[in-house]
Amino acid sequence: MQRTVNFFREVGREMKKVSWPKRKELTNYTITVLATVIFFSVFFALVDMGISELIRLILE
Incomplete structure (x- = not known):
């Protein structure tokens, strides 16, 4: 207890x-x-949207 007080x-x-x-x-x-x-937050949201669109274009 003394250690806690100290x-x-x-x-x-x-x-x-x-x-x-x-x-x-x-x-x-x-x-x-x-x-x-x-x-x-805005920067990474825009990068995420850009990468998502790029992937959609590649997969279509």
Whole structure:
């Protein structure tokens, strides 16, 4: 039990050392991640549609 208590005390100490991003940084990072995910989703959807059409043309 003492090891568990010590573990959580250490976790608390380490969490105080963490450099958390400011609100503006967090907003910028979130927008960057969302834009990247949307871009790659659209990109791979278009590539998938193109490959599907190519396969349909070959098989017909």
